[in-house]
Amino acid sequence: MSTLRIRRFPEQLAAIPAHTPDELCNWLYAQRGVTDPAEVAPGLSALAPLTTLHGLDSAVTRLIAALQADQQILVVGDYDADGATGSALAVRGLRDLGARRVSFLVPSRFSNGYGLSPALVDAAHAQGADLILTVDNGISSHAAIARANELGIAVVITDHHLAGDALPTADAIVNPNQPACHFPSKHLAGVGVVFYLLAALRGRLRELGWFSAARPEPNLADRLDLVALGTVADVVSLDRNNRILVEQGLRRIRAGRACAGVLALLEVAGREPTRATATDFGFFVAPRLNAAGRLTEMSLGVECLLTDDPIQARAMAQQLDALNRERKAIEGEMKEAAEAALVALMLDGAALPPGVCLFGADWHQGVLGIVAARLREHYHRPTITFADAGDGRLRGSGRSIEGLHLRDALDWVNRQYPDLIEYFGGHAMAAGLTLHAGMFERFRAAFIDAVRIQLGEVPPTPELRSDGALPAALLTLETAAALRVAGPWGKDFPEPRFDDVFQIIEARGVGDEQQHLKLKVSATGGTVIEAIGFNLGAQLEQAHGAVRLVYRLDVNHYRGRQTLQLLVDYLTAPN
Structure with missing residues (x-):
């Protein structure tokens, strides 16, 4: 250490x-x-106003048209906990607001990769989707949205990742990090963006006289348990706005007003719902929910959050708990092999380089990021771990340390050696990338050079606050x-x-x-x-x-x- x-x-x-x-x-x-102290986590009335979130009007208009025409809405989320909670919130919220034909689809980490893709759009078309609502993805899905346009499928994007130089040609984009958006909380998680969209949609439907005794107006605050879980799980900054969302969700969970899936996940993790905290979410619930997306398919996690049957929720939570135990075992084996490789390197007389880049032929793609994080913590080095994707490519997941912007480092490598990286994306502390199988050694040398430019030969001593x-x-x-x-x-x-x-x-x-x-x-x-x-x-x-x-x-x-x-x-x- x-x-x-x-x-x-x-x-x-x-x-x-x-x-x-x-x-x-x-x-x-x-x-x-x-x-x-009153400003630590004030009430919901202190949330940043809906009017400041760019794109909401267009998104609400398109969703109202879908509701009025009884169109098929397909929610396409991400395979992490933010995507799962956001997908469950979107499905539950739209049904609460009167949508009768809502379903969801989560891409596979192994066969589809991240986000909305042309292949997923084709699958949506085969299912009869009239409108795709993305959750926690879509801001970089240019090819997929072009395909949706060809097929006549409307697309409403909800995302929170950084936008590129050009935006996709979607019907509407709601993203606090897109150009021209003056929303004060740039750290809103994907599930938080969905909550704002649903609140704006409910307000417009109220003005239209949509609700009645037969179709009562829902209290969307009852879904804040999902918002709190997804916000904490995605490790976004707990600024004032996010603290409000998390605290209000926790209060409802402690009062017994949570969906069956959240309660079941807390139970299998050995955490008492009446004493639930953000730490419980981050260290106990989120890993179990994420395990589905890492080892199999996140659909199990979304279904757990959608069911209202406590027995079904507990059964699915137990499956997620078992997957998490399996994930831990795989992670332990991979970490042990990685540490052995690093020890061998140092025994050969070489000092540990400023950046660590490792490949395991039999490593599991879904656990790469966790192993990279563990090595990063132990050796205090920016770390990228790679696995064989089985299609002639290597997939990598990286974690960084304070002082090194990981995406900028990958961008430097890509500009210096355009033939090395097939795809990369991410932010300062985490990133993912794809290489052709024969490029690993060249990439490792280039990555170490990129780290050396930002940090020097030896990273600074880490600080513990x-x-x-x-x-x-x-x-x-x-x-x-x-x-x-x-x-x-x-x-x-x-x-x-x-x-x-x-x-x-x-x-x-x-x-x-x-x-x-x-x-x-x-x-x-x-x-x-x-x-x-x-x-x-x-x-x-x-x-x-x-x-x-x-x-x-x-x-x-x-x-x-x-x-x-x-x-x-x-x-x-x-x-």
């Missing part, structure tokens, strides 16, 4: 100026740029409970993390392969606290005497009893 620099924010802080859990929460909010040393009086179960429901925490609004010196009382490895570190530690004043460091089992030998822990507070529920627990993110020497 790479050495980390613990950096406190603010760095000059001597002690956290708080004496109660409420004071602590308010201080933490202020450190994240929110000085008024800490909010400082928590006062002993606040190292309590009450504080942990308050922080759990505060927030919501996530990207760019990070969960509070503290650091301090503790005395190790007891340390042991736990888990199937002793990969986790179970501790008992003594805080200032002699209080003994349980702690666990997930995936820190390799540091067992260091876990003795005085150590500095970087940790988060957690409430451990066991046999009806609640106790304070530290979630250890990093363990190092006390100085």
Whole structure:
């Protein structure tokens, strides 16, 4: 594991100026740029207005025509959790609003690739679709939309990815990141875009007198559980708008107002819906939902979120849980093989290059991104892992570190060596690409050069943010409970993390392969606290005497009893 620099924010802080859990929460909010606690996650009325999202009027007009003519609407989503929740929201929402003929189609990661393609449009035509509504994709699907135009199929795009120089010739495009859109939250997830579209559609239908006793007006806020899950799962920035959507969704889940699929996924993950948090979504629910798209087809995930039958939802959630366990096993094997290759490289006398690029002939395409992320975390190097796509091509998935824009690095390679990359796309921290099979070694050399240009020969020491040393009086179960429901925490609004010196009382490895570190530690004043460091089992030998822990507070529920627990993110020497 790479050495980390613990950096406190603010760095000059001597002690956290708080004496109660409420004071602590308010201080933490202020450190994240929110000085008024009421602004952390205000009500739905504080959401950015519909009128600022460019393209909504055209999209609503086309959807109303489809509803009035009883046309067949086909929702085409992506095969990740944002796409699955967005697809389920689109289908449920349109049905709530009175659409009678709505279905969905999710492309296969293995046979179709990402997004709307001409082949998918042909499949939609074969199903009799009159209108395609994309979710979390479509902004770069020029060829597919040209094909839809040829076949007379209308296309409404909802997406949130960056637009290219030219936009597709769709009937309507709703995307906060397209030119001329002044929507203030550029970080809206795909499922969030769908929620705005449905809200605008409901408003126009209300004006038209569409609703009646036989067709009552729905409360779309009842679908915010899906919006919250997809927003957290896609790891978009939790700006003010997204915090509202996530917090409002979590409140409904805690109150028991969630769809059967979300409740079932929480249950199989061992999380209590009445205490659901954004962390539960990010680390427990999203991986299970994503497992379908990684190993088989995301249709299973969408169906789980669409059913209203708790028994069916639980059965499908259990299938997703089994797929996630299979994914973990595949990931472990691939990571072990990748690490062996890197160790061999260093044993041969070569220093680890500034960028890592690895290929496994038998690696699974659906797990490449996760393995790249694990290697990135362990070695602190931008990492791309490749697998054989079985069609004469290699498919790669990359993850980056702070300071290196991965898509820009791939763009540099593509401009310098136009024959290397067949396709690439992504953003600063993650990207995907396709190579012809014989181009791997040339690409690896070019990628290392691209990384070297941005980062130099050795990437900078990674930093682990800490909010400082928590006062002993606040190292309590009450504080942990308050922080759990505060927030919501996530990207760019990070969960509070503290650091301090503790005395190790007891340390042991736990888990199937002793990969986790179970501790008992003594805080200032002699209080003994349980702690666990997930995936820190390799540091067992260091876990003795005085150590500095970087940790988060957690409430451990066991046999009806609640106790304070530290979630250890990093363990190092006390100085």
